[in-house]
Amino acid sequence: MYYLAKFAVLIYFKIMYKLHFEGKENIPTDTTVIYACNHRSNADPPLLGCGARGRFAFMAKEELFRNKLFAWLIRSLGAFPVARGKGDTGVIDTAVERLGSGRSLMIFPEGTRSKDGKVGKGHTGAALIAVKADKPIIPVGICYGEKLKFRTPLTVKFGRPIDPEEYCEISDTPNPRQLVKLKNRYMADIKLLVEGEPEASDDTKEDKADE
Template sequence: MTAFYSLARNVVRGVLSPLYRFEVIGKENVPSEGGILLCSNHIDNLDPPVVGITCPRKVSFMAKEELFKVPVLGGIIRQLQAFPVKRGLSDREALRKGLKLLKEGGVLGLFPEGTRSKNGQLGKGLAGAGFFALRTNAYVVPCAIIGPYKKFATVKVVYGKPIDLAEYRENRAGAEEVTAVIMGEIQKLIDQHK
Protein backbone atom coordinates (compact mmCIF):
# COMPACT_ATOMS: atom_id res chain seq x y z
CA MET A 1 0.00 0.00 0.00
CA THR A 2 1.50 3.37 -0.98
CA ALA A 3 1.90 6.17 1.58
CA PHE A 4 -0.59 8.33 -0.38
CA TYR A 5 -3.17 5.51 -0.43
CA SER A 6 -2.79 4.96 3.34
CA LEU A 7 -3.11 8.69 4.00
CA ALA A 8 -6.17 9.03 1.74
CA ARG A 9 -7.74 6.00 3.39
CA ASN A 10 -7.26 7.49 6.87
CA VAL A 11 -8.65 10.86 5.78
CA VAL A 12 -11.73 9.27 4.16
CA ARG A 13 -12.28 7.06 7.20
CA GLY A 14 -12.00 10.13 9.45
CA VAL A 15 -14.59 12.02 7.38
CA LEU A 16 -17.11 9.18 6.93
CA SER A 17 -16.92 7.40 10.30
CA PRO A 18 -18.71 10.15 12.27
CA LEU A 19 -21.55 10.15 9.68
CA TYR A 20 -22.16 6.43 9.20
CA ARG A 21 -21.66 3.29 11.23
CA PHE A 22 -19.87 0.74 9.08
CA GLU A 23 -20.45 -2.92 9.77
CA VAL A 24 -17.89 -4.92 7.82
CA ILE A 25 -18.61 -8.63 7.40
CA GLY A 26 -16.38 -11.26 5.78
CA LYS A 27 -13.06 -9.39 5.56
CA GLU A 28 -11.41 -12.77 6.08
CA ASN A 29 -12.84 -13.87 2.69
CA VAL A 30 -10.49 -11.47 0.87
CA PRO A 31 -7.29 -13.42 0.02
CA SER A 32 -4.18 -11.74 1.43
CA GLU A 33 -2.24 -12.15 -1.82
CA GLY A 34 -2.81 -12.83 -5.50
CA GLY A 35 -4.96 -11.02 -8.04
CA ILE A 36 -8.53 -10.27 -6.96
CA LEU A 37 -11.48 -9.12 -9.04
CA LEU A 38 -13.67 -7.44 -6.43
CA CYS A 39 -17.23 -7.03 -7.74
CA SER A 40 -19.78 -4.97 -5.83
CA ASN A 41 -23.27 -3.61 -6.25
CA HIS A 42 -23.48 0.17 -6.69
CA ILE A 43 -26.00 2.19 -4.66
CA ASP A 44 -24.25 5.53 -4.06
CA ASN A 45 -21.32 7.74 -5.09
CA LEU A 46 -19.75 6.86 -1.73
CA ASP A 47 -19.39 3.17 -2.68
CA PRO A 48 -15.81 3.36 -4.04
CA PRO A 49 -14.35 5.16 -1.00
CA VAL A 50 -16.31 2.87 1.35
CA VAL A 51 -14.91 -0.25 -0.34
CA GLY A 52 -11.48 1.43 -0.27
CA ILE A 53 -11.58 1.93 3.52
CA THR A 54 -13.13 -1.45 4.40
CA CYS A 55 -11.22 -3.83 2.11
CA PRO A 56 -8.07 -5.18 3.79
CA ARG A 57 -6.09 -4.72 0.57
CA LYS A 58 -5.44 -1.74 -1.68
CA VAL A 59 -8.12 -1.54 -4.39
CA SER A 60 -7.64 0.06 -7.81
CA PHE A 61 -10.94 1.04 -9.39
CA MET A 62 -12.02 1.36 -12.97
CA ALA A 63 -13.89 4.67 -12.98
CA LYS A 64 -15.90 6.54 -15.58
CA GLU A 65 -13.69 8.74 -17.73
CA GLU A 66 -15.61 11.93 -16.81
CA LEU A 67 -14.35 11.79 -13.19
CA PHE A 68 -10.75 12.22 -14.34
CA LYS A 69 -11.66 15.58 -15.92
CA VAL A 70 -12.96 17.06 -12.63
CA PRO A 71 -10.37 19.48 -11.20
CA VAL A 72 -8.61 18.17 -8.07
CA LEU A 73 -10.70 14.95 -7.96
CA GLY A 74 -9.11 13.70 -11.20
CA GLY A 75 -5.62 14.10 -9.77
CA ILE A 76 -6.54 12.42 -6.48
CA ILE A 77 -8.14 9.35 -8.04
CA ARG A 78 -5.15 8.99 -10.40
CA GLN A 79 -2.85 9.02 -7.34
CA LEU A 80 -5.04 6.24 -5.90
CA GLN A 81 -4.27 4.27 -9.08
CA ALA A 82 -7.80 4.35 -10.43
CA PHE A 83 -7.93 4.34 -14.20
CA PRO A 84 -10.52 5.63 -16.65
CA VAL A 85 -12.98 3.62 -18.70
CA LYS A 86 -15.11 4.98 -21.53
CA ARG A 87 -18.64 3.88 -20.75
CA GLY A 88 -20.77 2.38 -23.47
CA LEU A 89 -17.75 1.46 -25.59
CA SER A 90 -15.33 -1.43 -25.72
CA ASP A 91 -12.41 0.42 -24.14
CA ARG A 92 -9.40 -1.74 -25.02
CA GLU A 93 -6.93 0.37 -23.07
CA ALA A 94 -8.99 0.02 -19.86
CA LEU A 95 -9.33 -3.74 -20.45
CA ARG A 96 -5.55 -4.05 -20.93
CA LYS A 97 -4.85 -2.10 -17.72
CA GLY A 98 -7.32 -4.23 -15.75
CA LEU A 99 -5.84 -7.50 -17.02
CA LYS A 100 -2.29 -6.32 -16.25
CA LEU A 101 -3.26 -5.30 -12.71
CA LEU A 102 -4.89 -8.69 -12.00
CA LYS A 103 -2.02 -10.67 -13.52
CA GLU A 104 0.44 -8.70 -11.35
CA GLY A 105 -1.49 -9.69 -8.22
CA GLY A 106 -3.41 -6.46 -7.63
CA VAL A 107 -7.02 -5.90 -6.62
CA LEU A 108 -9.35 -4.54 -9.31
CA GLY A 109 -12.56 -3.04 -7.96
CA LEU A 110 -15.54 -3.14 -10.32
CA PHE A 111 -19.19 -2.19 -10.12
CA PRO A 112 -20.48 -4.55 -12.83
CA GLU A 113 -23.80 -2.70 -13.17
CA GLY A 114 -21.79 0.14 -14.72
CA THR A 115 -23.83 2.82 -12.95
CA ARG A 116 -25.60 3.46 -9.67
CA SER A 117 -28.89 1.70 -9.05
CA LYS A 118 -31.76 4.18 -9.16
CA ASN A 119 -34.05 2.06 -6.97
CA GLY A 120 -31.55 0.31 -4.70
CA GLN A 121 -32.16 -3.05 -6.42
CA LEU A 122 -29.30 -4.97 -8.03
CA GLY A 123 -29.31 -4.41 -11.79
CA LYS A 124 -27.97 -6.51 -14.65
CA GLY A 125 -24.19 -6.73 -14.80
CA LEU A 126 -22.16 -5.81 -17.86
CA ALA A 127 -19.95 -8.40 -19.53
CA GLY A 128 -16.70 -6.73 -18.37
CA ALA A 129 -16.71 -8.56 -15.03
CA GLY A 130 -17.01 -11.93 -16.78
CA PHE A 131 -14.29 -10.91 -19.25
CA PHE A 132 -11.78 -10.23 -16.44
CA ALA A 133 -12.82 -13.36 -14.54
CA LEU A 134 -12.31 -15.60 -17.58
CA ARG A 135 -9.09 -14.03 -18.85
CA THR A 136 -7.18 -14.31 -15.57
CA ASN A 137 -6.83 -16.73 -12.70
CA ALA A 138 -7.70 -13.97 -10.23
CA TYR A 139 -9.91 -14.70 -7.26
CA VAL A 140 -13.40 -13.30 -7.86
CA VAL A 141 -14.74 -11.86 -4.60
CA PRO A 142 -18.38 -10.67 -4.48
CA CYS A 143 -19.18 -7.67 -2.29
CA ALA A 144 -22.54 -6.25 -1.18
CA ILE A 145 -23.06 -2.74 0.11
CA ILE A 146 -26.30 -2.55 2.04
CA GLY A 147 -27.51 0.94 2.89
CA PRO A 148 -29.05 3.33 2.58
CA TYR A 149 -26.50 6.02 3.34
CA LYS A 150 -28.42 8.04 5.94
CA LYS A 151 -26.70 10.05 8.67
CA PHE A 152 -25.81 7.91 11.68
CA ALA A 153 -27.35 4.81 10.07
CA THR A 154 -25.53 1.50 9.68
CA VAL A 155 -24.06 0.70 6.27
CA LYS A 156 -23.09 -2.95 5.87
CA VAL A 157 -20.21 -3.96 3.62
CA VAL A 158 -20.21 -7.73 3.11
CA TYR A 159 -17.33 -9.59 1.44
CA GLY A 160 -18.30 -13.05 0.21
CA LYS A 161 -16.10 -16.10 -0.31
CA PRO A 162 -14.25 -16.21 -3.65
CA ILE A 163 -16.46 -17.68 -6.37
CA ASP A 164 -15.26 -20.98 -7.83
CA LEU A 165 -15.25 -20.38 -11.58
CA ALA A 166 -13.00 -23.32 -12.55
CA GLU A 167 -15.85 -25.14 -14.31
CA TYR A 168 -16.82 -22.03 -16.28
CA ARG A 169 -13.19 -21.44 -17.31
CA GLU A 170 -12.76 -25.08 -18.38
CA ASN A 171 -16.01 -25.06 -20.37
CA ARG A 172 -15.11 -21.76 -22.04
CA ALA A 173 -18.26 -20.05 -20.81
CA GLY A 174 -19.12 -16.64 -22.20
CA ALA A 175 -18.43 -13.38 -20.35
CA GLU A 176 -22.14 -12.61 -19.97
CA GLU A 177 -22.83 -16.01 -18.38
CA VAL A 178 -20.00 -15.57 -15.87
CA THR A 179 -21.11 -12.02 -15.09
CA ALA A 180 -24.59 -13.41 -14.33
CA VAL A 181 -23.01 -15.91 -11.89
CA ILE A 182 -21.12 -13.08 -10.16
CA MET A 183 -24.28 -10.95 -9.92
CA GLY A 184 -26.14 -13.94 -8.46
CA GLU A 185 -23.54 -14.22 -5.69
CA ILE A 186 -23.81 -10.49 -4.93
CA GLN A 187 -27.61 -10.87 -4.73
CA LYS A 188 -27.22 -13.78 -2.29
CA LEU A 189 -25.09 -11.58 -0.01
CA ILE A 190 -27.71 -8.81 -0.16
CA ASP A 191 -30.50 -11.27 0.67
CA GLN A 192 -28.59 -12.84 3.55
CA HIS A 193 -27.57 -9.59 5.23
CA LYS A 194 -30.29 -6.99 4.61
Protein backbone atom coordinates in the same frame (compact mmCIF):
# COMPACT_ATOMS: atom_id res chain seq x y z
CA MET B 1 0.05 8.87 1.41
CA TYR B 2 -2.12 6.08 0.02
CA TYR B 3 -2.73 4.37 3.37
CA LEU B 4 -3.01 7.70 5.20
CA ALA B 5 -5.77 8.76 2.80
CA LYS B 6 -7.47 5.37 3.20
CA PHE B 7 -7.38 5.72 7.01
CA ALA B 8 -8.77 9.27 6.87
CA VAL B 9 -11.64 8.15 4.63
CA LEU B 10 -12.42 5.27 6.99
CA ILE B 11 -12.60 7.62 9.99
CA TYR B 12 -14.90 9.94 8.03
CA PHE B 13 -17.29 7.11 7.16
CA LYS B 14 -17.21 5.82 10.75
CA ILE B 15 -18.35 9.27 11.90
CA MET B 16 -20.95 9.73 9.18
CA TYR B 17 -22.50 6.26 9.31
CA LYS B 18 -22.83 3.26 11.58
CA LEU B 19 -20.36 1.39 9.41
CA HIS B 20 -19.64 -2.32 9.77
CA PHE B 21 -17.76 -4.86 7.67
CA GLU B 22 -18.66 -8.54 7.38
CA GLY B 23 -16.80 -11.41 5.75
CA LYS B 24 -13.35 -9.81 5.46
CA GLU B 25 -11.94 -13.23 6.31
CA ASN B 26 -13.16 -14.33 2.86
CA ILE B 27 -10.59 -12.11 1.13
CA PRO B 28 -7.48 -14.10 0.11
CA THR B 29 -4.18 -12.77 1.43
CA ASP B 30 -1.94 -14.42 -1.18
CA THR B 31 -3.27 -12.87 -4.39
CA THR B 32 -4.97 -9.83 -5.85
CA VAL B 33 -8.70 -10.17 -6.46
CA ILE B 34 -11.62 -8.62 -8.31
CA TYR B 35 -14.25 -7.07 -6.05
CA ALA B 36 -17.62 -7.21 -7.85
CA CYS B 37 -20.01 -4.96 -5.95
CA ASN B 38 -23.53 -3.58 -6.20
CA HIS B 39 -23.80 0.14 -6.97
CA ARG B 40 -26.07 2.56 -5.13
CA SER B 41 -24.19 5.84 -4.64
CA ASN B 42 -21.01 7.77 -5.43
CA ALA B 43 -19.75 6.73 -1.98
CA ASP B 44 -19.49 3.07 -3.07
CA PRO B 45 -15.84 3.07 -4.30
CA PRO B 46 -14.35 4.61 -1.11
CA LEU B 47 -16.67 2.52 1.08
CA LEU B 48 -15.50 -0.64 -0.63
CA GLY B 49 -11.91 0.56 -0.55
CA CYS B 50 -12.03 1.01 3.23
CA GLY B 51 -12.69 -2.70 3.67
CA ALA B 52 -10.59 -4.06 0.82
CA ARG B 53 -7.13 -5.48 1.49
CA GLY B 54 -4.00 -3.76 0.25
CA ARG B 55 -3.93 -1.44 -2.74
CA PHE B 56 -6.68 -1.42 -5.33
CA ALA B 57 -7.55 0.01 -8.73
CA PHE B 58 -10.88 1.02 -10.20
CA MET B 59 -12.36 2.30 -13.44
CA ALA B 60 -13.66 5.86 -13.59
CA LYS B 61 -15.44 7.64 -16.42
CA GLU B 62 -13.06 9.67 -18.54
CA GLU B 63 -14.90 12.94 -17.78
CA LEU B 64 -13.50 12.84 -14.23
CA PHE B 65 -9.96 13.21 -15.59
CA ARG B 66 -10.52 16.57 -17.27
CA ASN B 67 -9.59 18.49 -14.12
CA LYS B 68 -5.83 18.01 -13.74
CA LEU B 69 -5.77 18.26 -9.95
CA PHE B 70 -8.68 15.88 -9.45
CA ALA B 71 -7.25 13.54 -12.09
CA TRP B 72 -3.95 13.44 -10.17
CA LEU B 73 -5.81 12.64 -6.96
CA ILE B 74 -7.91 9.76 -8.27
CA ARG B 75 -4.99 8.35 -10.27
CA SER B 76 -2.94 8.28 -7.06
CA LEU B 77 -5.76 6.27 -5.49
CA GLY B 78 -5.73 3.74 -8.34
CA ALA B 79 -8.27 5.09 -10.83
CA PHE B 80 -7.88 4.71 -14.58
CA PRO B 81 -10.19 6.17 -17.26
CA VAL B 82 -12.80 4.31 -19.27
CA ALA B 83 -14.76 5.70 -22.21
CA ARG B 84 -18.29 4.53 -21.54
CA GLY B 85 -20.39 3.50 -24.51
CA LYS B 86 -17.46 3.58 -26.94
CA GLY B 87 -16.37 -0.07 -26.87
CA ASP B 88 -13.14 0.73 -25.01
CA THR B 89 -11.49 -2.71 -25.19
CA GLY B 90 -8.15 -1.36 -23.97
CA VAL B 91 -9.62 -0.93 -20.49
CA ILE B 92 -9.74 -4.73 -20.12
CA ASP B 93 -6.00 -4.98 -20.78
CA THR B 94 -5.38 -2.15 -18.31
CA ALA B 95 -7.44 -3.94 -15.66
CA VAL B 96 -5.51 -7.18 -16.19
CA GLU B 97 -2.22 -5.26 -15.97
CA ARG B 98 -3.28 -3.65 -12.67
CA LEU B 99 -4.13 -7.04 -11.19
CA GLY B 100 -0.73 -8.34 -12.22
CA SER B 101 1.06 -5.35 -10.69
CA GLY B 102 -0.22 -5.96 -7.17
CA ARG B 103 -3.47 -3.99 -7.10
CA SER B 104 -6.86 -5.60 -6.61
CA LEU B 105 -9.66 -4.33 -8.83
CA MET B 106 -13.04 -2.83 -7.93
CA ILE B 107 -15.86 -3.31 -10.44
CA PHE B 108 -19.55 -2.38 -10.26
CA PRO B 109 -20.97 -4.85 -12.81
CA GLU B 110 -24.45 -3.29 -12.93
CA GLY B 111 -22.84 -0.42 -14.84
CA THR B 112 -25.06 2.22 -13.26
CA ARG B 113 -26.45 3.13 -9.86
CA SER B 114 -29.57 1.32 -8.66
CA LYS B 115 -32.44 3.69 -7.93
CA ASP B 116 -34.45 1.27 -5.78
CA GLY B 117 -31.59 -0.53 -4.01
CA LYS B 118 -32.24 -3.82 -5.82
CA VAL B 119 -29.44 -5.62 -7.66
CA GLY B 120 -29.68 -5.61 -11.46
CA LYS B 121 -28.63 -8.21 -14.03
CA GLY B 122 -25.07 -6.97 -14.44
CA HIS B 123 -22.52 -7.34 -17.24
CA THR B 124 -19.76 -9.83 -18.03
CA GLY B 125 -16.83 -7.42 -17.76
CA ALA B 126 -15.71 -8.71 -14.37
CA ALA B 127 -15.95 -12.28 -15.68
CA LEU B 128 -13.83 -11.47 -18.73
CA ILE B 129 -11.13 -9.79 -16.64
CA ALA B 130 -11.13 -12.63 -14.10
CA VAL B 131 -10.63 -15.23 -16.83
CA LYS B 132 -7.91 -13.27 -18.61
CA ALA B 133 -6.05 -12.54 -15.37
CA ASP B 134 -6.86 -15.87 -13.67
CA LYS B 135 -7.91 -14.06 -10.48
CA PRO B 136 -10.77 -14.85 -8.07
CA ILE B 137 -13.90 -12.71 -7.83
CA ILE B 138 -15.10 -11.52 -4.42
CA PRO B 139 -18.82 -10.64 -4.49
CA VAL B 140 -19.58 -7.61 -2.32
CA GLY B 141 -22.84 -6.15 -1.05
CA ILE B 142 -23.17 -2.59 0.25
CA CYS B 143 -26.29 -2.66 2.38
CA TYR B 144 -28.37 0.10 3.95
CA GLY B 145 -31.93 1.43 3.97
CA GLU B 146 -33.67 3.53 1.34
CA LYS B 147 -31.28 6.49 1.59
CA LEU B 148 -27.78 7.10 2.88
CA LYS B 149 -28.14 9.66 5.67
CA PHE B 150 -26.14 10.74 8.72
CA ARG B 151 -25.68 7.79 11.13
CA THR B 152 -27.44 5.38 8.78
CA PRO B 153 -26.61 1.74 9.64
CA LEU B 154 -24.40 0.60 6.75
CA THR B 155 -22.80 -2.80 6.23
CA VAL B 156 -20.27 -3.83 3.59
CA LYS B 157 -20.45 -7.61 3.14
CA PHE B 158 -17.70 -9.63 1.47
CA GLY B 159 -18.76 -13.00 0.07
CA ARG B 160 -16.70 -16.11 -0.57
CA PRO B 161 -14.24 -16.02 -3.48
CA ILE B 162 -15.34 -17.44 -6.83
CA ASP B 163 -12.73 -19.28 -8.88
CA PRO B 164 -13.29 -18.37 -12.56
CA GLU B 165 -11.78 -21.69 -13.63
CA GLU B 166 -14.86 -23.45 -12.25
CA TYR B 167 -16.91 -21.79 -15.00
CA CYS B 168 -14.50 -20.92 -17.79
CA GLU B 169 -11.35 -22.22 -19.40
CA ILE B 170 -8.61 -19.70 -18.57
CA SER B 171 -7.87 -18.07 -21.90
CA ASP B 172 -7.33 -14.76 -23.69
CA THR B 173 -10.43 -15.57 -25.77
CA PRO B 174 -12.94 -17.12 -23.33
CA ASN B 175 -16.20 -18.70 -24.38
CA PRO B 176 -19.02 -16.08 -24.19
CA ARG B 177 -21.53 -18.60 -22.82
CA GLN B 178 -19.14 -19.55 -20.05
CA LEU B 179 -18.66 -15.88 -19.22
CA VAL B 180 -22.42 -15.49 -18.84
CA LYS B 181 -22.52 -18.44 -16.44
CA LEU B 182 -19.76 -16.87 -14.35
CA LYS B 183 -21.53 -13.51 -14.44
CA ASN B 184 -24.78 -15.10 -13.30
CA ARG B 185 -22.93 -16.68 -10.37
CA TYR B 186 -21.38 -13.51 -8.99
CA MET B 187 -24.53 -11.46 -9.58
CA ALA B 188 -26.56 -14.08 -7.68
CA ASP B 189 -24.06 -13.92 -4.82
CA ILE B 190 -24.18 -10.12 -4.74
CA LYS B 191 -27.98 -10.21 -4.69
CA LEU B 192 -27.93 -12.69 -1.82
CA LEU B 193 -25.59 -10.45 0.18
CA VAL B 194 -27.74 -7.37 -0.44
CA GLU B 195 -31.28 -8.73 -0.38
CA GLY B 196 -30.90 -11.94 1.63
CA GLU B 197 -32.63 -15.24 0.99
CA PRO B 198 -35.87 -14.87 -1.02
CA GLU B 199 -39.01 -15.48 0.95
CA ALA B 200 -40.68 -18.81 0.30
CA SER B 201 -44.05 -18.70 -1.47
CA ASP B 202 -47.21 -19.82 0.32
CA ASP B 203 -47.22 -23.04 -1.74
CA THR B 204 -43.63 -23.77 -0.71
CA LYS B 205 -44.44 -23.14 2.93
CA GLU B 206 -47.41 -25.55 2.73
CA ASP B 207 -45.24 -28.21 1.07
CA LYS B 208 -42.67 -27.92 3.86
CA ALA B 209 -45.43 -28.11 6.46
CA ASP B 210 -46.76 -31.30 4.87
CA GLU B 211 -43.30 -32.84 5.09
